[in-house]
Amino acid sequence: MSQYLILIYEDETQYASATPELFGEILQEHNQFAAQVEQRGVKLLGGAALQPTGTATSVRGSEVTDGPFAETKEALGGYYLIDAPDLDAALAVGKLCPARFGGVEVRPVMTFD
Amino acid sequence: MTVADPSAVAAAVADAHRREWAFVLAATVRVTRDLDAAEECAQDAFAAALTDWPVHGIPARPGAWLTTAARRRALNVVRHRGVERRWLPLLVEEDSVPGPGELAGDDGALPDDRLRLIVTCCHPALDRSAQVALTLRLMCGLSTAEVARAFLVGESTMAARITRAKKKIALARIPYRVPSAAELPERVDAVLSVVHLLFTTGHTTPAGEELVRRDLVERSVELSRMLRRLLPGDPAVAGLLALVLLTDARRTTRTAPDGRLLLLAEQDRAQWDRPAIAEGVALVREALRSRPPPRYALQAAIAAVHAESPSWDDTDWHEIVALYGVLGQLWPSPVVALNRAVAVGFASGADAGLAAVDALAGDRQLAGYGYLPAARADFLRRLGRVAEARAAYAEALSLTGNAVEREFLAGRLRQLGGTPR
Incomplete structure (x- = not known):
């Protein structure tokens, strides 16, 4: 088994204008996702949703600046950490992951052993 | 005492390299679970053949001899694998029952892992240019310099591309296995796209002095034939083999003796490769029975209309x-x-x-x-x-x-x- 990080990149403005009903729907999707992942022999080790990039602060050396590291149309908005047998299994989970306003990036986690 | 003369041995080794390279390498990867080590072991086996066969004679089944030699070396490599290599992840090897197309090897004991190898080379997580480069290098046994020449890029650029792709296969754990029946059509489609791209690149080279790159065309025909043997029931594979055979049947008539381009209307149809056309037409008929018709089978059907037309005017x-x-x-x-x-x-x-x-x-x-x-x-x-x-x-x-x-x-x-x- 190997760990992969699923990074969720989406258009934040879509969330800024979303109704509470839509938020509820998306939350529901994420709950269903968690259940489906476990059924596929993949372990969900963790995950979180992030506050919008407007709340981000970048630090480079001692210099502190307001905003995310890089301004992009689709910004990192959340992640899941999974344990999967191989990339095919990880990509299958990536395809299941809710990201209606963008997509996800699947990255293998480096191991030191 | 020389049993086989050196020139016959050299020819036999070259022939085996062309026919058996992918088989030898694929069977060796299963032992090393590492592409680079497997390539080294396979190359060593071919080098050993050059010194062994003059003494002991050319084996009846060169492919089996080479595979056994490469796998023996691989076992040694695995046994002595240094600590410095241990942190590198090994290719994911599934101890599953053989998947479709995983035929028993020539002598029953050696695994035919070529389908595993080619679907790994053409994995959708790899860039198309990397898929093509890996296929030429690992399936056809071309050197990095030869792959670079085929695509008109510098050797160092190609070496970097191949190294990056191999690294991704290992680090991201792209599995070395035949995909499940559910995934297989999509994965085979990616393989067919790569082989088709090789064919079209060779059929009319995008740049250069010659119209046709014979080596690329012939490699892609061989790969199509290999896929047909590995997946005999797959209509998409039948369609691609039909397309390359029917298109390539016209090769010698596409230019005049002075090198001038001859259009379809001007080509001498009597010189078209009739056995290839007959084989292609039979494959088209078979492939078109599946619904929906596979893409390459439809293209092959178009080529078949031309191939079977007695003249341009009768098209x-x-x-x-x-x-x-x-x-x-x-x-x-x-x-x-x-x-x-x-x-x-x-x-x-x-x-x-x-x-x-x-x-x-x-x-x-x-x-x-x-x-x-x-x-x-x-x-x-x-x-x-x-x-x-x-x-x-x-x-x-x-x-x-x-x-x-x-x-x-x-x-x-x-x-x-x-x-x-």
Whole structure:
């Protein structure tokens, strides 16, 4: 088994204008996702949703600046950490992951052993 | 005591390299679970053959001899694998039951892992250019320099591309296995796209002095044949083999003895490779029985109409227009639409053809595609609209990199009183 990080990149403005009903729907999707992942022999080790990039602060050396590291149309908005047998299994989970306003990036986690 | 003379051995090793490289390598990867180590072991086995076969004779089954030799070396490598290598992840090896196409090896004991190897080379998580490079290197045994030459890039660029792809396979854990039945069609489709790209690149090289890159064409025909043996029931595979056979059957007639381009209308059909055409036509019939018809099978059906037509004048252009229509409906593509427009011109006259081509002029994907102005130019020439035809030939010339095609377009331009630049 190997760990992969699923990074969720989406258009934040879509969330800024979303109704509470839509938020509820998306939350529901994420709950269903968690259940489906476990059924596929993949372990969900963790995950979180992030506050919008407007709340981000970048630090480079001692210099502190307001905003995310890089301004992009689709910004990192959340992640899941999974344990999967191989990339095919990880990509299958990536395809299941809710990201209606963008997509996800699947990255293998480096191991030191 | 010399049992086999050195030149016969050299020829036998070269022949085995061409036929058996992928088999030997794929069976060795299963032992090393590492592509680089497996490549080294396979290369060592071929080198050993050069010294062993003159003494002990050329084995009855060179592939089995080479595979056994490479796997023996691989076991040694695995046993002595240094600590410094241990942190590198090994290829994921599933101890599953053999998947479809995993035939028993030639002598029953050696695994035929070529399908695992080629689906790994063509994994969708790899860039298309990396898929092509890995396929040539790992399936066809080409050196990095040869792969670089095939795609007109520098050797160091190609080496970096191959290294990066191998690294991703290992670090991201792209599995070395035959995909499940559910995933197989999609994965085979990726493999077929790579083999088709190799074929089209060789059939009319995008740049260079020769029209055809024989090595690329022959490698892609061999890969198609190999896939057919590995997946005998797959209609998409049958379709691709049919397409490459039917298209390549015309190879020797596509240029005149002086190297000049000969159009389909001018080719000597008596010189077309009839056994290849017969084989291709039978494969098309088989592949077209599946629903929906596979993409390459439809393209092969179009090639078959030409191949079976006794002369240019007898060509059933309405059938060809209809086939392009089906193709375009199932897999919409501006290139297919352009080919259909050209066929319309032969089925219904140059006016209709020109109108159909002009309808595609605004397509962004066709911007910079030399065959569009070339098709326009031909219709305009046939309609006697000389000035417009000249302009279109000049535009086509500016977008064409192949020397043989350029000479053809320049000749047309001169016939119309223009000056090629």
